[in-house]
Amino acid sequence: MNDNLMDVCRVCGSRAIAYLCDTRNEHSETKTLSNFRCEICGSVSVGNIVSGEELGNAYSCLNTRAYYEEIHAKNLNKMAEAVQRLKSAVHFETSFSIMPVRCVAAQTAKR
Numbered sequence: 001m002n003d004n005l006m007d008v009c010r011v012c013g014s015r016a017i018a019y020l021c022d023t024r025n026e027h028s029e030t031k032t033l034s035n036f037r038c039e040i041c042g043s044v045s046v047g048n049i050v051s052g053e054e055l056g057n058a059y060s061c062l063n064t065r066a067y068y069e070e071i072h073a074k075n076l077n078k079m080a081e082a083v084q085r086l087k088s089a090v091h092f093e094t095s096f097s098i099m100p101v102r103c104v105a106a107q108t109a110k111r
Ligand SMILES: [Zn+2]
Pocket: 009, 010, 011, 012, 013, 014, 038, 039, 040, 041, 042, 043
C-alpha cells in the first residue's frame, strides 16, 4: 500500500474508509494505486494523492481505443443486463422500446 494516501472518502468526507486492494497503474509515474471503500456512502475510489499535472498527463497519454476495446465486451453485458432489469421493473400496457443510452446522449448532443 502507498504512503501518500487520502485519509477521508473523496465523496462524503467520512474517515470510515477501508482498504480494498492495490492495482497496477501504467498511465503515470504513480505505479501502484490503492483502492478504498467508504463504509458510509459505499463509494470506491483511489486513495492516492496525485497532482493535477500527473492526472492531466495520464489522461492525455491514454490510448482510449485500446482502453475501450478492453472493456467493450463487459460493457455490452452490463448494458444488456440493465435493459433486462428496466424491462422487468417498468410495466406499461402499451408497447415501448428502451432507447440505448448512447443514442440518448447523441440526441442530447445534437440539441
Ligand atoms: Zn463516503
